[in-house]
Structure formats: structure tokens, C-alpha cells
Amino acid sequence: MANDVDVVIVGAGSAGLSAAKAARARGLTFALVEASHRIGGRAYTEEFAQGQPFDLGCHWMHSASLNPFVAIADEHGFAYRRDGDWTRAVHHRGAFLTPEQEAALGALAEADERAIERAAEEGRDCAIADVVDLESEWAPYLAYWHSLGLSRDIDRVTVRDAVDYNDTEENWPVIGGYGALVAAWGADVPVALNTAAERISLTADGVEVAMASGSIRGRAAVVTVSTNMLASGRIAFEPALPDWKTAAAGELPLGVHNRIGVMLSENPLAGEARRQVTVLLEGEDTPFAVEVGPYGHAYAVGVTGGRFGSWLERAGQAAAVEHLVEHMKAVWGNDIAKYVTDRVIVTAWEGDPWTLGSYSGATPGNGGRRAELARPVEDRIFFAGEATSTDFFCTCHGAYLTGIRAIDEIAAVLGGAGRE
Numbered sequence: 169m170a171n172d173v174d175v176v177i178v179g180a181g182s183a184g185l186s187a188a189k190a191a192r193a194r195g196l197t198f199a200l201v202e203a204s205h206r207i208g209g210r211a212y213t214e215e216f217a218q219g220q221p222f223d224l225g226c227h228w229m230h231s232a233s234l235n236p237f238v239a240i241a242d243e244h245g246f247a248y249r250r251d252g253d254w255t256r257a258v259h260h261r262g263a264f265l266t267p268e269q270e271a272a273l274g275a276l277a278e279a280d281e282r283a284i285e286r287a288a289e290e291g292r293d294c295a296i297a298d299v300v301d302l303e304s305e306w307a308p309y310l311a312y313w314h315s316l317g318l319s320r321d322i323d324r325v326t327v328r329d330a331v332d333y334n335d336t337e338e339n340w341p342v343i344g345g346y347g348a349l350v351a352a353w354g355a356d357v358p359v360a361l362n363t364a365a366e367r368i369s370l371t372a373d374g375v376e377v378a379m380a381s382g383s384i385r386g387r388a389a390v391v392t393v394s395t396n397m398l399a400s401g402r403i404a405f406e407p408a409l410p411d412w413k414t415a416a417a418g419e420l421p422l423g424v425h426n427r428i429g430v431m432l433s434e435n436p437l438a439g440e441a442r443r444q445v446t447v448l449l450e451g452e453d454t455p456f457a458v459e460v461g462p463y464g465h466a467y468a469v470g471v472t473g474g475r476f477g478s479w480l481e482r483a484g485q486a487a488a489v490e491h492l493v494e495h496m497k498a499v500w501g502n503d504i505a506k507y508v509t510d511r512v513i514v515t516a517w518e519g520d521p522w523t524l525g526s527y528s529g530a531t532p533g534n535g536g537r538r539a540e541l542a543r544p545v546e547d548r549i550f551f552a553g554e555a556t557s558t559d560f561f562c563t564c565h566g567a568y569l570t571g572i573r574a575i576d577e578i579a580a581v582l583g584g585a586g587r588e
């Protein structure tokens with residue numbers, strides 16, 4: 169039976185879309201199947217109101233000077249901000265930090281970073297929590313910020329993830345929405361939406377991807393679904409994936425990072441410089457970062473990560489909004505609540521049926537698994553997606569680069585030629 173296409177691509181997030189574009193550029197035919205009703209995956213923008221975009225997933229073009237989406241944003245006319253117009257503050261148990269407290273927090277951050285680097289240099293693949301200072305009064309802030317960066321708590325993620333990531337410290341937000349940018353860039357790629365891959369089988373001369381609507385045969389497949397989706401068993405592989413592959417998916421689980429947004433009747437901080445405030449309430453252990461009126465928009469946003477993010481997601485939308493409003497009141501006074509409307513956007517990435525989490529973190533002892541996750545099976549089934557990146561994991565541009573890498577690998581195996 170002849171193959172229908174050269175490459176069957178599973179998942180139309182950043183990785184799947186870039187794989188499709190790379191295949192097209194090489195003259196390889198492809199079919200791209202996407203389980204959900206939209207492209208973009210974890211890159212997704214909604215609007216609170218016209219002209220008030222809100223990213224449910226990625227928002228920042230990290231490591232901007234190495235990030236291909238900066239040029240794509242220019243090409244598609246998406247504005248973004250560079251560093252320097254954004255400040256962060258900490259509101260600690262009722263008051264903003266004094267300069268002395270700021271210095272103490274900064275010193276802890278530096279000491280923690282050095283301890284993480286030292287552990288990695290010594291070849292240790294231990295949890296971040298094993299080497300940082302957990303006793304300091306300021307430790308909850310560092311733990312919280314790590315849980316946002318890696319979407320898992322510091323006792324559940326290896327120091328290797330903290331040092332292997334290529335961070336140029338240029339984090340440029342896409343004002344019109346990173347998700348909207350990915351959707352605009354991906355709009356010229358033909359995609360079969362609402363089409364979930366259910367089984368991927370090796371055939372005599374390639375692969376067969378089966379969906380409820382039928383199957384597609386290709387010379388090779390690129391699987392871009394999240395590690396939690398791979399580990400869930402919801403896609404059957406025939407023959408079963410080798411142990412090293414399922415272990416890699418299992419040891420790179422997605423954690424939780426959620427964004428809680430509430431529309432305001434007007435922006436009470438209009439005219440003020442953009443500032444994110446990390447708030448720790450009296451009697452609480454977990455800080456929460458809040459921003460009111462980003463880009464002058466009339467909404468507020470707060471972010472959660474790790475176990476607490478998972479717990480709050482399960483507590484539901486009303487609890488999440490209450491959490492946000494309580495923290496806003498602590499910083500800006502009770503009066504701020506009068507601006508809060510009932511229009512909310514609260515993400516629940518752990519419960520999202522097609523991603524089952526936010527982004528990947530390598531568990532302690534498994535710092536080397538990303539390269540294994542990326543390795544093809546039988547030179548027929550290739551793997552892309554953020555978790556397969558060894559330097560830009562957890563990001564949208566990291567996912568993009570892995571899509572191109574997978575097609576390069578396929579072209580090398582297929583001899584670079586198009587369809588026979």
C-alpha cells in the first residue's frame with residue numbers, strides 16, 4: 169500500500185507547525201493532525217474585550233536575541249516590548265520591601281544560583297531543593313519564582329534544568345498576544361482540526377497514524393504532543409514504545425503554571441509604569457505575583473505554579489478569582505475590589521484534555537532525559553515539542569526549533585528527497 173504523504177505530523181502547536189513549514193520548505197509532503205478545534209496548543213490568546221488580548225499560555229519571547237519568533241513578530245506586525253520598561257516589586261506581609269530587605273532577597277537569589285551551578289558542575293543531578301537555602305525568611309519567594317519558571321516545585325525538579333536552559337535574560341512580551349502571533353504565523357499551514365491521533369503503527373515502509381475518521385500512511389511521523397499526553401497512553405503505539413522512551417516521557421512530566429485574569433471596569437493604575445508585584449500575605453506560605461493594568465489594559469492578572477497552582481486549579485475558577493482579588497486588595501487597598509467585574513479568564517492547564525499540564529520539568533536524577541525524548545524510534549517515529557529541547561525547553565521558541573530539528577532528521581533518513 170503506497171504512503172499518502174512523506175511525513176505525518178501529530179499536534180499543531182509551535183513544534184508541529186514549524187515541522188510542517190520545514191517539511192514544505194524541503195519539498196516533503198505532509199499531513200498535520202490536531203486533536204483540538206484550534207491550532208497553537210499552549211500558545212493561545214483570547215480577548216477580554218476588543219483590543220485587550222490575554223495570553224492563556226506563552227506571553228514572553230524568552231532569550232529574545234536567539235528567539236526566531238522576534239523576526240516572525242516583525243514580519244506579522246506584532247508589537248512587543250523590550251527589557252527596561254518593566255519592574256518587579258515584592259510586597260511582604262503587609263508592606264513593600266525596604267531597601268535592606270531587597271538586598272537580603274537579592275543576596276539569597278545569588279547564593280541559591282551559585283549553589284545550583286556548583287551542584288551541576290559537580291555532576292550532581294539532585295533536586296533544586298537539596299542545595300538552596302530553605303531556612304531563609306526569603307526562601308518562599310525563590311521557591312515560588314522557580315515554580316513559575318519550571319512549573320514544578322523545587323523538590324521535584326533537577327538542578328540540571330536550571331543550568332541547561334540557555335537564558336540570555338531578554339524576556340520580551342508580545343503585546344498583541346504570543347498565542348495570536350503563533351496563530352497568525354501558522355495560518356498558512358493546512359491542518360486537520362478535531363482529529364486526534366489514536367494509534368501510531370510501524371508499517372513495512374513507514375508509519376500509519378489512525379484517527380476516528382480513518383488513517384494516514386507516511387514514510388515517517390513527527391509526534392509533538394506533550395510528555396503527559398505521551399505518558400497517558402492515550403495514543404497507542406504498535407509496537408509499544410521502547411522502555412527508554414516511555415521512561416523519558418515519564419521523567420519529564422508537565423507541572424502546573426496557570427494564569428488568572430479578571431477584567432476591571434477601568435484601569436485604576438492608568439498612567440503608571442508597568443509593575444508586577446509578588447505578594448506574600450500575613451500567615452501564608454506561598455507568594456502570588458499580581459499585575460494590574462498591563463499595557464494600560466483594564467484587567468488584572470495573577471500567576472500560580474507547582475503544587476499550589478495545581479491545588480488552586482482544582483479549587484475552581486471562583487476560588488482562583490478570590491485569591492487574585494485578595495492579593496490585589498493587600499497591595500492597592502480594599503477599594504480596588506470595586507473595579508472587579510465578573511468577566512474572568514482562568515486557565516486550567518492541568519485539566520486541559522490535550523496537554524494535561526503546562527510545561528516539562530526533569531525530575532531529580534533525570535537531567536539527561538530530554539535528549540532521549542528527542543531520539544527517534546526505528547528512524548520512523550520522530551519526536552519534537554518543548555520537552556525535547558535540550559536548551560530552550562519549556563518555551564514556545566524551543567518547541568519551534570525542535571520541529572525543524574525533527575524534519576532535518578527525517579530528511580537525513582529519507583535522503584532529503586520528496587515523495588517517491
Ligand SMILES: Cc1cc2nc3c(=O)[nH]c(=O)nc-3n(C[C@H](O)[C@H](O)[C@H](O)COP(=O)(O)OP(=O)(O)OC[C@H]3O[C@@H](n4cnc5c(N)ncnc54)[C@H](O)[C@@H]3O)c2cc1C
Nearest residue numbers: 179181182183203209210226227228365522553554563564
Ligand atoms: C501558562 C503558560 C505560560 C507560558 N509562558 C510561556 C512564555 O511566556 N514564553 C514561552 O516561550 N513559553 C511559555 N510557555 C510554554 C509554551 O507555551 C510551550 O512550551 C509551547 O507552546 C509548547 O509547544 P509544543 O508544540 O511543544 O506543544 P503544544 O503547544 O502542547 O502542542 C501540542 C499539540 O498537540 C495536540 N495534541 C495532543 N494530543 C493529540 C493527539 N492525540 N492527536 C493530535 N493532536 C494532539 C494538542 O492539542 C496541541 O495542540 C507557557 C505555557 C503555559 C501553559
